[in-house]
Amino acid sequence: MSLWEYANPAKFMTLSARILPALAITSSCLLLIGLLWGFFFTPADYKQGSTVKIIFLHVPTALMAINAWLMMLVASLIWLVRRHHVSALAAKAAAPIGITMTLIAIATGAIWGKPMWGTYWAWDPRLTSFMILLVFYFGYLALWEAIEDKDTAADLTSILCIVGSVFALLSRYAVNFWSQGLHQGASLSLDKEQHVDNAFYFPLLVCIAGMVLLFVTLVLIRTRTEIRLRRLLTLRLRNS
């Protein structure tokens, strides 16, 4: 009994069908609790007023925008090394979710930025990194769609994902040379003592947990769709 058993599409389908309802319910409950708690039961910030509450959407989505790419990188590596089709399809399934998360993060940031910074958009290192991330996602998806043969497409997008990760990391540090930027530091991190105030910290943690589970749920649903699409394609080829 190893983890690789679930690389078998049939096994993956039965397992994911079994855990999906639980995942969906847990993630929606966590998001509901976290967002309600965050929006209605936290105090306004002394400086930012009630606009601070956008943190409960902005931080989790921004986190998942980056982690979606990380998940695609791992899935691409698994595809290149072990040639499991489910892995390649999971990477493909995660890309549109990553795009959505990136767009939500940019949009909520813009809405917050107008009253706080006086501008929707600034050429700030973090903001620019996110725009580059968005272009990466679009290029990745465009390459998937452009190539007829599915296995070749999986190969090429995996290579693009790996090379792109290296350059994304490079850009993340290259933009630091440019200016300190407007964006404030991290709201929370694993290696620092100082976080945002506890009044915001705990609902934020609930929101992040909910967003992670939501991402897993959506990836599983989309991977199942991709597997079914692939099966339909094979059936149609066999019948014609």
Add this chain to the structure above:
Amino acid sequence: MAYHRTSNYNSLSSIRLFLNLNHNSYFLLLTSLAIGTPALSFIGTFGAALTVGVKRGGLLLSLLILPLYIPTLMLGAQSMNVGTNNPIELLALIAAISFMCIALLPFACAIALRANLK
């Protein structure tokens, strides 16, 4: 004599004239271009290897390599900004990216081409 030489130099280098660069920044511009160009062309090679099987790959190619260009371009543009940065540091970083591209991207190209040929 000295005046003569500089004026000659000016008329030869139209970029320098149009951008009104002084001698130091002109030298920096040329150096950063020379150091950064290998990185850009190797990234372009990688993009071409990815899209070699696509019928109209031109637009796709530009979408794919645009984000890959960002670090090189960003550091290159910053190396001209002498007031806030140490240009040698940035030129060294551009050279590092160039060397990395020259060393590693041919392998990525080879994998992409092999996948395309299958």
